[in-house]
Amino acid sequence: MMATTRTPGEVLRKARRKDSRAKRAKVAAVVDTMLTRGDPITFAGVTRAAGVSSWLVYADGVREHIETARTRQQRQPARATQTHPRADVASLQTDLELTRADNARLRTELSQARAAVQRQLGQQLDQLGSADLTARVEELTRQNRELRSEVGGLNRADTDLEQRLAETDEDLNAVRTSLRRMMRSDNQRGGIG
16 A cells, blocks of 8 residues: 655645634634633633634624534523623723822823912012012912812822732632632532442
8 A cells, every 4th residue: 555645745744634623612612611611701801811813703604603602592581680791891891900000190281380380480480589480489389289189189199909809819719719619619519429
C-alpha cells in the first residue's frame, strides 16, 4: 500500500477546518455556560468570553445557536434572588472615574484661576487704591475658600465611592465563594446518590 502525499494546501485546509471546529465548539460551550449561569447572552459578550473574532459569532450555525440561547433566556422567568454585582461594581467604577475626572478638572480650573488672579492682582495693584485692593483680596479669598470647599466635597465623594466599590468587591467575592461551595456540595451529593 502506497502512502498518499498531501500538498501543503491540503494540510493547511485540514488544519483550518480543525481550528474552525474547535472555535465553534468553544463558542457553543461558552453560550451554554452563560445560559446556565444566567449571564446576559449578547454577541459581543460571547465574542469576549470565547476569545474569538466577532465574525465567527455571526457565522452560519454559530449565529443560530446564540440566537436560540438568547430566545431561551428571554423566555426563562426572572430569578428573584439573582443579583448582578458586576453591574453594581461597574456602576461604582464609572462613578469613581467620573468623580476623579471632575476632581482633575477642578484642580486644573483652580490652578488656572489662581494664575489668572495673580495676573489680575498684579495689574490691579498698579491701578487701584488700598481700599479697593482690600475689598478685591477679600472677594478673591472668599472665592478661593468656596473652590477649596467644593474640591474637598468631591474628594470626600471620591473616598466614599472607593469604599463602596471595595465593599461591593467583598460582597461579590463572598457570593462567588458561596456559589462555589454550593456547587461543590451539589456535586458531592450527586456523586454519592
